[in-house]
Amino acid sequence: MKTLAVMSRKGGAGKTTVAVNLTLAARAMGLRAVLADADPMRSAHEVLKGREEAASMLFETSASKLFTLTEASRRAGVELLIIDTPAAPEADVAEAVKVADLCLAVARPTYLDLAAAVLSVAVIHRLGRQGLIALNQCAPARAGVEPPSVMKAFEALRFANLPVAPTAVRARMVYQTAFAQGRSVLEIDAEGTAAREVRDLFSHVWRRLNGERPAAMRSANDDMGRARASAGLRLAPSA
Ligand SMILES: Nc1ncnc2c1ncn2[C@@H]1O[C@H](COP(=O)(O)OP(=O)(O)OP(=O)(O)O)[C@@H](O)[C@H]1O
Numbered sequence: 001m002k003t004l005a006v007m008s009r010k011g012g013a014g015k016t017t018v019a020v021n022l023t024l025a026a027r028a029m030g031l032r033a034v035l036a037d038a039d040p041m042r043s044a045h046e047v048l049k050g051r052e053e054a055a056s057m058l059f060e061t062s063a064s065k066l067f068t069l070t071e072a073s074r075r076a077g078v079e080l081l082i083i084d085t086p087a088a089p090e091a092d093v094a095e096a097v098k099v100a101d102l103c104l105a106v107a108r109p110t111y112l113d114l115a116a117a118v119l120s121v122a123v124i125h126r127l128g129r130q131g132l133i134a135l136n137q138c139a140p141a142r143a144g145v146e147p148p149s150v151m152k153a154f155e156a157l158r159f160a161n162l163p164v165a166p167t168a169v170r171a172r173m174v175y176q177t178a179f180a181q182g183r184s185v186l187e188i189d190a191e192g193t194a195a196r197e198v199r200d201l202f203s204h205v206w207r208r209l210n211g212e213r214p215a216a217m218r219s220a221n222d223d224m225g226r227a228r229a230s231a232g233l234r235l236a237p238s239a
Pocket residue numbers: 008010011012013014015016017018039041043085086087136137138169170171172173174175176179
């Protein structure tokens with residue numbers, strides 16, 4: 001079994017959105033995936049509570065119960081356990097970090113979110129765990145051209161030599177519509193662009209979890225490399 005902790009020090013970065021969509025994407029691909037809602041706010045539960053399979057897919061839990069839940073999931077033949085955590089520094093979600101094979105730090109492409117994600121990955125690595133940053137709520141690319149905020153965010157993270165998922169999750173209404181219906185974006189429109197980006201993000205995360213080399217950056221992000229000289233190599237306030 002592989003365990004993924006979805007985390008962010010910043011509230012509203014998109015932890016629950018990413019955790020729920022990745023869980024449902026994994027299940028749609030045939031994996032035995034379950035979601036542990038370790039946030040006392042119970043947002044994941046709020047979204048998924050009306051689903052028929054909720055009882056076997058979603059577990060409301062707390063930090064002190066995570067180890068037991070992880071062991072029980074392993075024994076039950078779960079292949080992927082995803083943990084949705086509250087907005088808090090790593091010390092406050094240490095139990096999730098400890099049981100995770102990979103900690104996914106979700107960040108919007110803003111200065112404060114990126115600064116928080118950089119700190120998170122440093123702490124995660126110090127704790128001997130693997131970290132990966134996923135950008136969320138990014139403005140869409142227009143005619144294949146990334147908005148400067150997204151380009152700078154990728155560039156800053158890659159310059160800082162931090163692992164970043166090549167697929168940026170865009171700000172799209174469909175993520176909110178899907179939650180209002182207790183569904184994932186794949187279930188709203190399986191061929192849509194949001195579904196594609198969730199599948200791409202899942203594939204990258206799954207490869208990382210299984211120790212495979214990450215796939216090459218997708219072409220939209222290749223522009224980042226070309227823009228290296230001009231993009232500004234630090235976390236610029238506008239990033
Ligand atoms: N890619 C996206 N596109 C559009 N809306 C989004 C996206 N990601 C998140 N949102 C919206 O932003 C809000 C916050 O997202 P979410 O609840 O997933 O964040 P969170 O990090 O789990 O928050 P919290 O810290 O409160 O747990 C929600 O209303 C959600 O629907």
